[in-house]
Amino acid sequence: MSGFLYHAGEGERLAMGASEVVIKATGEDTGGSFFVAELSLEAGFPGPPRHFHKRLHETVYVLDGELTMILGDEVAVLGPGGFASIPPGVVHTFRNDSARLARALNINAPAGWEHYLRELAAAANRGGLTPALMAEIASRHDFHPA
Numbered sequence: 001m002s003g004f005l006y007h008a009g010e011g012e013r014l015a016m017g018a019s020e021v022v023i024k025a026t027g028e029d030t031g032g033s034f035f036v037a038e039l040s041l042e043a044g045f046p047g048p049p050r051h052f053h054k055r056l057h058e059t060v061y062v063l064d065g066e067l068t069m070i071l072g073d074e075v076a077v078l079g080p081g082g083f084a085s086i087p088p089g090v091v092h093t094f095r096n097d098s099a100r101l102a103r104a105l106n107i108n109a110p111a112g113w114e115h116y117l118r119e120l121a122a123a124a125n126r127g128g129l130t131p132a133l134m135a136e137i138a139s140r141h142d143f144h145p146a
Contacts, residue, residue, distance in 0.1 A: 001031050011038070012114075014121035016129075018042035021121070027111030034109040037117065041067070041102045047095035049131075050146040051138070058086040058108050060094065065102030069094050091146040116141035 012023040025036040050070070060069065062082040069076050069084045071092045078084065086092050096102040106113075119137050123129055135145065 001029070004029060014117055016121050016124045019045055021106075021117050023114055023117070025111075026114045030111055032111050034107060035111040035113045037106045037114075038063075039102075039104045039106055041065075041096045041104070043096060043099050043101060045096040045102070047093050048134075048138075048143075050091055050093045051143050052091045052146055053086075053088050053142045054144065055088055055110065056108050056113065056142050057088060058084075058092075058106070058113075060084045060086075061105040061107070063103040063105060065096065065100055066098045067094050067102050067104060068097045113141070116143065 006024055009022070014021040014023065019042045020040045022038045022040075023036075024038060025034065027033075027035065060067065060078075060083070062078045062080055064080055066077050066079050067082070069078055069082075069092070071084065071086060071090055076082075077097075084092075084094075116137065119141070120129070120134070123133055123137060138145075
């Protein structure tokens with residue numbers, strides 16, 4: 001394992017419709033410790049269904065725009081600088097209810113979330129995502145419906 005640098009906009013790009021994920025650090029890069037991606041979520045992005053993770057500790061840091069975060073029964077609209085820490089077992093989701101693009105960093109520990117996102121993007125680019133297909137993919141990657 002060695003250090004690495006990315007300039008703005010660099011990284012592994014995964015298109016999902018009008019939204020995009022740019023992976024900055026994977027398990028291969030971090031010895032399995034963590035994962036980092038920059039999310040660009042289109043206006044009106046509905047987000048995933050309410051879910052929880054058994055192992056994954058997920059964090060979201062809003063860079064631009066607004067994300068509606070739901071943690072358990074709490075709903076909050078987070079703008080730039082807003083942060084959510086989501087430990088294993090906490091039911092959550094997020095969406096972009098605004099009329100403009102939202103950008104955020106997604107940092108998860110341990111690493112591995114890159115595999116879920118790659119599989120999701122590949123399915124989206126093969127012809128679209130159905131709820132059944134998304135559930136099938138999620139079931140392989142510590143994504144549990146609530």
